[in-house]
Amino acid sequence: AEVASSAAADRPPIEVAVLLSDEKERKLRLFERCRQNPPSGVRFHRLDLDELLQSGSRYRVVLHKIHSELTSNKPESIDRVRRFKAWIEARGSELVLLDPLRGLESMLLYRFAQCQAMSRCVAACPEPLRQRVFVPRYALVQNPGDPVADSNGALRFPLLCKPHLASGAEAHSMSLVFNAGQLADLRPPLVAQEFVNHGARIIKVYVLGSRIHACIRPSVRDFQADHAGPAIQFSSHAVSKAGCQSELSDAAASAQNGDDGEMLLSRYSGLLEPLCRACRSVLGLDLLNLDLVPDTRSGRLGLVDINQFPGFESMPNYVDALVELIKLKVNY
Template sequence: MCFVINLSQPLEPQGPFDIIVHKLSDVIVEAEHDDRSQQLLVNFKKYTSAHPSTVILDPLPAMTQLLDRFVSYRIMNWHICSPPYLEVPSESDLSSIHRAVKEHNLSFPLLCKTRVAHGSLSHEMSLIFGESCLADVRPPCILQSFVNHGAVLHKVFVVGDKHFCVERPSLKNFPAGPCDRKTIFFNSQQVSKPESSSDLNALDEKMPCLPSPRSEALAALVKELRAQLGMALFGVDVIVNINTHTMTVIDLNIFPGYEGVPQFFSSLLDHIRALLDSGAGAADPQGPSSCEPPSASSI
């Protein structure tokens, strides 16, 4: 039997639950400055702590790490090919940003992304082309060396031990190295929508099609990330470097929209059945993460 949980009401009378599938990412982010959201999380944690046999998909601590790009980029930096990056904390001033960019050998252009990796503001990004425009950086944020990838983004959607790869538009190629071009501010969601038509994702020149990431490489990547994250529902943004043809991870996404994945609901139900049949938690079967519950509602 499947139904929606009302988090504003006591959970005990609504249960018991075999499994809770949640997407309380908004509540987790809002809880930093909103008393009501804080209380919802407290109530949810209290219930799940009192019912450890309830399977949580996905565990709250595992989810929380993907809401902070500082944390998720450190995960990406372990054994996964990803572009050089720099964490710019809140207290950074312009001179310290200049110095850090040089010390970390970041190459222009640079992608600037918000620290918070969820919500509408997380899609607001900028492309910075030279040192003179580092004044446009708004900490806290991530600065990441831009990798030319032929305006093609491969969005990998993970559902338990299955994954699906969907091709989307992405930023076009830009000349490597610093230049006097003004900073470009953009919304990544608008650039990478399935039917997006933008000056930012239109290639200026004809170029050969890049190879898609190999299925075996994607499978190995997903297996590695599931083990590291302790999660079953997440997304991975992958590009292919136009110079080296190397598969490169540029972002991790918490419980994505699964747009373009027609098998999502059947795959999710298969994963839930497998979890209930095995009595395992929501994390990777090779290494379930210890846990508290994640947030939000259903089943």
């Protein structure tokens, strides 16, 4: 697939190779949107990885989401990724990669690495902001019976537990546990993180270069430390996607529209841009989604997840922001 631009005749367009799965393109509808409203100065070409590697140096920019290849242990995928890295190295500084692979693989693979990356992002924030944003305490549990603690001591229940592997069929399977017995029933390796009561609402921030878009999504309702019920298993996709209705959510508190949601966003609006700048700087990535929870006790914002190349279909006019970023990267 190819989408031509409406570039001026005296200036050739930027040729952009796009590596996306069929599912990602169905959701993103990048090529459909570009056919309806051709961008100026940029031409997108959809390829697979093998086609790109055979294309030589035609493309100035590569926009990719090949997470399944990067995290696969299949020999053919490992070989393709090896050849892709060699191709990138051979192109040198003339190639713009959205996003660079450096540091991306470990963050895609392991939740503990994701938590460490989030901690670095918060530490890089300017001082006034650093007092209002935090990463909930977390620990890696590699073996049954391991202490669930960080440098400040044991973590406090309830704990939200996630598989250590951040990719694959089980990656979105979560457990909320309220005592050590329930934790012992889970199968390591896993990352345990202190659960923050947040009024059943999560702030999702989409970051595309310097542009951001924030919206409210439903989330898990509040629980107290002395909650006496059983452990709760759920999929994050079944709780926090747009339009989700789950018995784990509080329908009144998690309203996505109306004054309540707007008030929540306005309360934290001054924090979002500097936090996003810090994340981009620390991670070296421009295509991000941040999940933030408003701590109902302290009023601070908890950074609980970062994803690379999220569903920008939720972001108004994301194609304009993408074209703007590409032109900035190549000094067009």
